[in-house]
Amino acid sequence: MGWIWPCVALIVSIWVASVLKIASSSSRLRSEALFLSSSLEKKKNVLLVMAHPDDESMFFSPTIMYLASEGHQIHLLCISVGNADGLGNTRRQELYGACTVFNIPREQIQILDHQNLQDGFNNKWEPHILSQIIKDSLAMWNIDTVITFDNYGVSGHPNHRDVHHAVRKLMHEKLPREIEAWELISMSIFRKYSGPASVWPSLLCYSSYQKKEMHLLLNSSPYKSYRAMAQHKSQWVWFRKLFVVFSSYTYVNTLHKIS
Numbered sequence: 571m572g573w574i575w576p577c578v579a580l581i582v583s584i585w586v587a588s589v590l591k592i593a594s595s596s597s598r599l600r601s602e603a604l605f606l607s608s609s610l611e612k613k614k615n616v617l618l619v620m621a622h623p624d625d626e627s628m629f630f631s632p633t634i635m636y637l638a639s640e641g642h643q644i645h646l647l648c649i650s651v652g653n654a655d656g657l658g659n660t661r662r663q664e665l666y667g668a669c670t671v672f673n674i675p676r677e678q679i680q681i682l683d684h685q686n687l688q689d690g691f692n693n694k695w696e697p698h699i700l701s702q703i704i705k706d707s708l709a710m711w712n713i714d715t716v717i718t719f720d721n722y723g724v725s726g727h728p729n730h731r732d733v734h735h736a737v738r739k740l741m742h743e744k745l746p747r748e749i750e751a752w753e754l755i756s757m758s759i760f761r762k763y764s765g766p767a768s769v770w771p772s773l774l775c776y777s778s779y780q781k782k783e784m785h786l787l788l789n790s791s792p793y794k795s796y797r798a799m800a801q802h803k804s805q806w807v808w809f810r811k812l813f814v815v816f817s818s819y820t821y822v823n824t825l826h827k828i829s
Contacts, residue, residue, distance in 0.1 A: 614642045614714040614715050615642070615645060615714050615715075616642050616643065616715045616716075617645045617646075617707060617711060617713040618634070618646050618647070619717070619733055620718070620719070621689075621727065621729040621730050622648065622652040622689055623652045623661040623662065623664055623668075623681070623802065624661075624802045624805050626646060626648075627668050627795060627799035627801075628799060628810075628819065629724050629754060629819045630717070631794070631798060631819075632788060632795075632819070632823040633787050633823045633825065634672050644678065645680075645711045645713065646669065646674060646680070647704065647707050648665060649684075649687050649695070649700065649729070649733060650683070650684075650687055651689070653683070653688060653689050657804050658683060660804050664801055664804060665679070665681060665801075665802070667801035667802075668798040668801040670801070671797050671798040672794075678711070686699055687700065690729070692728075693729070694732070695729060697735050697739045698739075701736045701740040708745070713749060714749060715750045715751070716737055716750070716752070717754070717825065718733055718751070718753060719754055719756075720755055720756050721734055721735075721753075722756040723756065724756050724762075724819065737753075737828065741828055752785075752825040752827055753826050754819075754823055755784075757818055762817065763818070765816045765817070765818065765820070765821065766818075768818030768822050772786055772818075775824070783826065784824065784825065784826050786823075786825075787822070787823045787824075787825065789820065789823075796815070799814050
């Protein structure tokens, strides 16, 4: 049993070093970033397209906080109210509460309750319905940039993946203006639950990519992610509390450009 405490000490040391690395690297990466940099003369209207209330806090908080720090307008399109357990109205209000933590105004939030786009692992969301809804949101908010899930959707949830396919479908259509789309890279199970330690392989991968095609966004205020997720009280059970602490998505988002 004498090996337990040295292992605990090693894990704590790695976490502390990783948090310090995130804090020290976030400003450097921001200064290097070509992704919606604060040096841009015109601030962008950015649309985050997600599937369920709480996706923003569980998966996209480093991206949201980066965009807010750069002064861009963040708009949020949530495709469902998350009514799989009959809590849709409650979850809608919880999402508004989480967005208050992120300083996203209510008028920049759209939460749908479409009869053909209901929350559920067995519910297929049709790309043509989704892409038209997203297209309408692009026009309504004069969007320049779209951010969403990648093909795996972090957890493999079919609703997450359907959102990705709809955005990709839309990017192949002729749009009235030029719009960039970016996807949140899904990580392996080991990296997904490595907490802040995921910064090391993320930095290594980032260094090998062209900076115009991939961007690494670090969260120097992870407690804000915890506070935002805590607004989703109906979902704030013990395993989600652990998820926010141990999930790499609390600390690091890697975005890849959808061509």
